Amino acid sequence: MSMRPLLLTGGLVLVENDSFARVSILVRDGVIAALLANGEGPTDAQQIDVADRLIIPGLVNGHTHSHGALGRGGVGGDLTLETFLSGCAWLNGSRRIDDLRLAAELSAAELIRKGCTACFDLFIELPGPSVAGIHTVASAYHDAGLRAVVAPMIADQTIYQALPGLLDHFEPPLRDAVAALTMPQWQHIMATCAEAFGTWPVPMDRVRPGIGPTIPLHCSDAFLQFCAALSNRDGIPLQTHLAETRMQQVMAGRKYGTSLTAHLDSLGVLGPHFSGAHGVWLSQPEADMLGSHQACISHNPLSNLRLGSGSAPVRMLLNSGVTMGVGTDASNTCDGQNMFEAMRLAATLSRAQAADCAGWVTTREAFAMATTGSARIMGLKNVGMIAEGWAADMVFLDANYCHYTPLRNPLDQIVFSESGGALREVMIAGDYVFANDRVLTLDEATLAIRAHDAAERLDTANADTRLMNEAASVVVKSFCGAICAAPSHN
Ligand SMILES: [Zn+2]
Numbered sequence: 001m002s003m004r005p006l007l008l009t010g011g012l013v014l015v016e017n018d019s020f021a022r023v024s025i026l027v028r029d030g031v032i033a034a035l036l037a038n039g040e041g042p043t044d045a046q047q048i049d050v051a052d053r054l055i056i057p058g059l060v061n062g063h064t065h066s067h068g069a070l071g072r073g074g075v076g077g078d079l080t081l082e083t084f085l086s087g088c089a090w091l092n093g094s095r096r097i098d099d100l101r102l103a104a105e106l107s108a109a110e111l112i113r114k115g116c117t118a119c120f121d122l123f124i125e126l127p128g129p130s131v132a133g134i135h136t137v138a139s140a141y142h143d144a145g146l147r148a149v150v151a152p153m154i155a156d157q158t159i160y161q162a163l164p165g166l167l168d169h170f171e172p173p174l175r176d177a178v179a180a181l182t183m184p185q186w187q188h189i190m191a192t193c194a195e196a197f198g199t200w201p202v203p204m205d206r207v208r209p210g211i212g213p214t215i216p217l218h219c220s221d222a223f224l225q226f227c228a229a230l231s232n233r234d235g236i237p238l239q240t241h242l243a244e245t246r247m248q249q250v251m252a253g254r255k256y257g258t259s260l261t262a263h264l265d266s267l268g269v270l271g272p273h274f275s276g277a278h279g280v281w282l283s284q285p286e287a288d289m290l291g292s293h294q295a296c297i298s299h300n301p302l303s304n305l306r307l308g309s310g311s312a313p314v315r316m317l318l319n320s321g322v323t324m325g326v327g328t329d330a331s332n333t334c335d336g337q338n339m340f341e342a343m344r345l346a347a348t349l350s351r352a353q354a355a356d357c358a359g360w361v362t363t364r365e366a367f368a369m370a371t372t373g374s375a376r377i378m379g380l381k382n383v384g385m386i387a388e389g390w391a392a393d394m395v396f397l398d399a400n401y402c403h404y405t406p407l408r409n410p411l412d413q414i415v416f417s418e419s420g421g422a423l424r425e426v427m428i429a430g431d432y433v434f435a436n437d438r439v440l441t442l443d444e445a446t447l448a449i450r451a452h453d454a455a456e457r458l459d460t461a462n463a464d465t466r467l468m469n470e471a472a473s474v475v476v477k478s479f480c481g482a483i484c485a486a487p488s489h490n
Helices: 066-070 081-087 097-113 131-144 174-179 186-198 221-234 246-256 260-266 284-292 301-306 314-319 339-353 363-377 410-417 444-461 463-485
Strands: 006-009 012-015 019-022 024-028 031-036 046-049 053-057 059-064 116-123 147-154 207-209 238-242 274-278 296-299 323-326 394-398 423-428 431-435
Touching: 012 410, 053 410, 059 097, 059 274, 059 296, 059 323, 059 339, 059 363, 066 097, 066 116, 066 444, 081 463, 097 116, 097 131, 097 423, 097 431, 097 444, 116 131, 116 363, 116 423, 131 147, 131 186, 131 207, 147 186, 174 463, 186 207, 186 221, 221 238, 238 260, 246 260, 246 463, 260 284, 284 314, 296 363, 301 339, 314 323, 314 339, 323 339, 323 363, 339 363, 339 410, 363 410, 444 463
Parallel strands: 006 046, 012 053, 059 116, 116 147, 147 207, 238 274, 274 296, 296 323
Antiparallel strands: 006 024, 012 019, 024 031, 053 394, 394 423, 423 431
């Protein structure tokens, strides 16, 4: 954090996520101290001329998985979520602590490069989280300068235990192999998380703990209740994959006799610290339930399309008072960490869902979701807007780039056309983390070498697991296909 204040002069600034104005931004101690008329400002400030920039707040990723950065290219084009979970589990196997760090660094580098300044990371460590693993991922984000919620993604049941009837679909010997898979006991998982959170290795202002029970169906009720109690006691954000696929919702009817959200509500899991990822198959009563609990949903449109999960009812959720964020999901299921793409899809996909434009997500709404909405999911205050007293997290776009020439409606042009191609600088808490086409906090060339080496080592180590996973996913595919052919609960 620089002691001397910064004065960014002459740029076209998105003020309070509302309208663009040519103002100077005074940054002091990592915070936007004031928005001033050009020519004003303290004389001791370091002045930077940003006259050829469009300046927007940093985008906030409401849902990602850093482990996916090392899983790129490992997810076939014909996989659904369930066949991915069963068929690609090997991608996360045999990883050492330094692999967890590498994945977080790769993810952070792309996030920064594409204009994201904060993310909610549900990362996985197998067979279960360790204090060293959680701390390593937190340290990686801290060193990269990115804001993050680091949430171990946890479950006490495998997919074979989680879905009633699935095991019966298997023939031996594969049946014995998948039946032998287990997750750690939830009491052990929670003790590890509590210890990791209680001995947090980095300052909490930038990187904080979260808790990520992966999918409600994969977690016992007592486990979910314990996660919620920890979340509520310490104000820790809790995120789970909620109604991501139709199969999950149908299976909830079988397993709980009710919808996923109603089940979570009965366990006391819903509340202002709660967010669901995806929410594709939520019903109107569930949306109302989430809204009345001040809960949030992270909309991850690209991942939903990639895995054929569907498209989330964003207008219905917004109308029910649910705070909406936007996320990318992992780099193996969404194939990147580009929040501009996710934001654009949040706006454009809605146009395929409703004939009446009243149902469409406006560019202003999409931008709010990808900034203040996701920040709310992360439990961050004063992040996601350029305004006095807010975090100095900003993205600087080249105003002369093709997307902006001519310039008539900067917000529409950014949401509908920006890909990251015009991105020139990124600032987090008053520090530049990207400039001159380089991430300043990470050595990207070395990261690439480490990623190639790690992938080769891991693919060799996981070769046998891969064969078993792929055979199992064929059975999971036929099981889930039959489930979804049956009438759904709601
Ligand atoms: Zn996810």
